[in-house]
Amino acid sequence: MRKGPTTLLFAAILAIGIFSIRAFNKEPLYHSQSYVFGTLVDISIYGETDERAKLLANHVFQDFQHLHDQLHAWKPITDSHPSELGILNNAFAQGKQPVTISSQLANMLTDTTQLSVKSQGLFNPAIGHLISTWGFQRDEFSAVNIDAEKIKSLVKANPRMTDIVIQNNTAYSSNPDVKLDLGGYAKGYALDMAADYLRKQQVKNALINIGGNIIAIGQHGAKPWRVGIQHPRKPAAIATLDLNDGWAIGTSGDYQRYFTLNGKRYCHIIDPNTGYPVQHTQAVTVLIPPQTNAGVLSDVASKPIFIAAAENKSKAASIFGIQYFMVIDQQSNIFVTKALAQKLNWVDPDVKKDSHVKLITLP
Amino acid sequence: MHIQTTADDHRIAKLAAFAIALHMVEAVIPSPLPGVKPGIANIVTLYVLLQYGFTTAAWVSILRVFASSLLLGQFLSPTFALSLSGALLSLGALALAVHLPKRYFSAVTLSILAAFAHIAGQLIMVRLWLIPHASVAYLIPIFAVAALFFGVINGIITNKLLYNKTLNSQTNPDTELNKSTENAK
Amino acid sequence: MLKKIAMLSLLRSPKTAIQHLLIGDWLTIIFSTILVIYLFQTLWSHQQATKVQIRLGDKVYATYSLNLQQTIHVHGPIGDAEIHIAQGKVRFAKSPCHNQYCVHQGWLTHAGQAAICLPNQISLELIGEEKPYDSLNY
Numbered sequence: 001m002r003k004g005p006t007t008l009l010f011a012a013i014l015a016i017g018i019f020s021i022r023a024f025n026k027e028p029l030y031h032s033q034s035y036v037f038g039t040l041v042d043i044s045i046y047g048e049t050d051e052r053a054k055l056l057a058n059h060v061f062q063d064f065q066h067l068h069d070q071l072h073a074w075k076p077i078t079d080s081h082p083s084e085l086g087i088l089n090n091a092f093a094q095g096k097q098p099v100t101i102s103s104q105l106a107n108m109l110t111d112t113t114q115l116s117v118k119s120q121g122l123f124n125p126a127i128g129h130l131i132s133t134w135g136f137q138r139d140e141f142s143a144v145n146i147d148a149e150k151i152k153s154l155v156k157a158n159p160r161m162t163d164i165v166i167q168n169n170t171a172y173s174s175n176p177d178v179k180l181d182l183g184g185y186a187k188g189y190a191l192d193m194a195a196d197y198l199r200k201q202q203v204k205n206a207l208i209n210i211g212g213n214i215i216a217i218g219q220h221g222a223k224p225w226r227v228g229i230q231h232p233r234k235p236a237a238i239a240t241l242d243l244n245d246g247w248a249i250g251t252s253g254d255y256q257r258y259f260t261l262n263g264k265r266y267c268h269i270i271d272p273n274t275g276y277p278v279q280h281t282q283a284v285t286v287l288i289p290p291q292t293n294a295g296v297l298s299d300v301a302s303k304p305i306f307i308a309a310a311e312n313k314s315k316a317a318s319i320f321g322i323q324y325f326m327v328i329d330q331q332s333n334i335f336v337t338k339a340l341a342q343k344l345n346w347v348d349p350d351v352k353k354d355s356h357v358k359l360i361t362l363p
Numbered sequence: 364m365h366i367q368t369t370a371d372d373h374r375i376a377k378l379a380a381f382a383i384a385l386h387m388v389e390a391v392i393p394s395p396l397p398g399v400k401p402g403i404a405n406i407v408t409l410y411v412l413l414q415y416g417f418t419t420a421a422w423v424s425i426l427r428v429f430a431s432s433l434l435l436g437q438f439l440s441p442t443f444a445l446s447l448s449g450a451l452l453s454l455g456a457l458a459l460a461v462h463l464p465k466r467y468f469s470a471v472t473l474s475i476l477a478a479f480a481h482i483a484g485q486l487i488m489v490r491l492w493l494i495p496h497a498s499v500a501y502l503i504p505i506f507a508v509a510a511l512f513f514g515v516i517n518g519i520i521t522n523k524l525l526y527n528k529t530l531n532s533q534t535n536p537d538t539e540l541n542k543s544t545e546n547a548k
Numbered sequence: 549m550l551k552k553i554a555m556l557s558l559l560r561s562p563k564t565a566i567q568h569l570l571i572g573d574w575l576t577i578i579f580s581t582i583l584v585i586y587l588f589q590t591l592w593s594h595q596q597a598t599k600v601q602i603r604l605g606d607k608v609y610a611t612y613s614l615n616l617q618q619t620i621h622v623h624g625p626i627g628d629a630e631i632h633i634a635q636g637k638v639r640f641a642k643s644p645c646h647n648q649y650c651v652h653q654g655w656l657t658h659a660g661q662a663a664i665c666l667p668n669q670i671s672l673e674l675i676g677e678e679k680p681y682d683s684l685n686y
């Protein structure tokens with residue numbers, strides 16, 4: 001009779017112990033957000049201790065901050081200290097005197113020049129003046145008075161990446177109207193940089209989101225990372241898909257940076273050929289399979305597709321070999337390549353109901 | 364005017380005083396979490412219940428709630444409301460539980476049931492009246508664990524006291540003896 | 549006096565204390581333990597919190613996203629409470645109540661967590677949304 005109660009007590013305590021551990025166990029997912037690089041950066045790390053994950057994430061945030069300081073197209077680091085890019089842009093405007101630049105920036109310029117040429121100028125980071133004229137080189141956007149003449153002359157000036165001569169870590173521009181704005185490239189670059197860093201640190205599972213561009217490492221535990229794609233006109237996701245190891249996704253849209261004037265929307269993606277913001281497309285999403293510069297492509301490759309006219313969009317996609325992409329035009333019609341359609345899970349109730357999603361056949 | 368007091372009244376007063384004293388002691392000791400307390404005054408309630416019956420226990424308990432709140436300056440405050448709702452539901456549970464066979468259930472069971480009823484009364488009061496729709500879900504597990512833990516301890520102490528009292532009365536046969544509990548073995 | 553002696557003797561011999569426990573008591577203890585475990589499992593989820601809902605009295609005063617750092621003042625029946633929202637967490641920073649229980653709760657970080665200031669009738673509750681995705685592409 002004495003032994004009975006004691007063993008029962010032991011059993012009870014053991015049971016409590018086991019259940020408590022299960023009950024209190026949360027998954028090893030570290031999640032941190034920071035407003036750096038002029039945008040919201042979101043890092044999820046799975047399978048590391050909180051302390052280690054925090055260290056890693058902070059390192060990444062710091063790297064981004066340095067990058068931001070280097071590359072900001074219009075904000076100086078301090079009032080008297082412009083960014084490296086700012087200095088370069090000033091030099092370009094003033095003449096052909098070569099300026100010393102860091103090797104990192106030199107590499108970026110070479111890279112972006114190649115991409116720009118490949119896209120036949122649809123991706124053009126040299127049109128900083130145009131972007132500024134439209135008021136998009138500010139933190140907040142409001143309607144601007146459209147100076148048609150100025151825009152015309154800026155387009156005529158034809159600033160191109162090929163106007164820039166890079167030699168021995170110096171650069172100058174033969175065209176004073178070249179102003180660099182790496183907005184459509186920097187996030188992708190940062191994504192690749194962060195992914196490389198984390199992989200080198202033996203991180204097996206992470207998800208990095210820089211201003212909406214996402215790259216995945218490993219999985220979310222037993223299942224793949226899952227990302228949502230923003231609906232261009234609703235504060236919700238239009239679809240979700242699994243992002244496997246090394247895959248990256250990027251979207252160009254007219255809903256984040258824009259202003260309305262006389263009922264018309266003017267977004268921040270400018271057609272270099274016309275000098276005017278694109279108005280026929282709401283959003284373009286590209287999905288990039290694993291490769292060295294998956295991040296860069298997720299940023300850059302959506303722009304030419306966005307800018308190209310409807311009948312030329314497939315061609316624009318083939319420039320960078322994009323097989324997985326989606327276009328949502330101004331009338332909210334959805335076009336998806338078959339390859340991407342197979343991966344998408346539609347969550348928007350209107351899309352699910354009508355399923356007026358048109359499949360794009362690639363040439 | 365002269366109020367007649369009985370021996371019962373005196374007993375109730377003495378016991379209530381003791382309960383109040385214990386409550387005071389507890390009020391001074393800081394608790395890690397709001398609402399989580401050992402509730403040592405409940406030992407008195409249990410002891411009284413098993414020695415002198417439910418009515419006496421109810422008196423002692425309610426008197427304790429009122430007098431303590433007056434002494435602590437919490438009369439008619441939300442704390443008082445919580446104290447009262449907890450005490451009432453607790454007494455309700457005891458009224459039922461006291462009918463459990465003494466052969467199998469000692470004061471420990473009563474204490475645990477009373478403790479759970481107590482926190483239930485308090486959480487219901489918060490949810491329905493003080494801050495309606497507030498999320499008490501998060502607090503329930505914490506209170507429940509405290510109720511179980513302190514319920515067991517208070518019950519064990521009560522058992523010991525009753526056991527000693529039985530021993531005492533066995534050696535002193537002319538001491539008043541009501542419902543004593545056979546707790547040994 | 550009796551009680552003091554009882555408690556002291558209890559400390560000296562926990563075994564005797566347990567000897568007093570009857571079968572019914574053990575049943576109660578086991579069932580209660582199971583109940584407690586069940587409560588923890590069902591009520592303590594560890595979801596990421598995305599918003600905080602502030603209630604004043606019986607109405608929802610406001611809902612705030614936890615993404616923006618801000619300080620909110622809520623005027624309750626006994627005075628002004630100051631609530632701090634930082635990245636993903638919230639707490640009572642200042643409260644006019646006597647016991648300061650709400651302030652001592654500290655930072656709330658997980659969905660389902662709550663801090664309540666009874667005298668001032670203010671409650672903070674963290675809400676987590678079961679998002680169908682880990683991150684949003686935009």
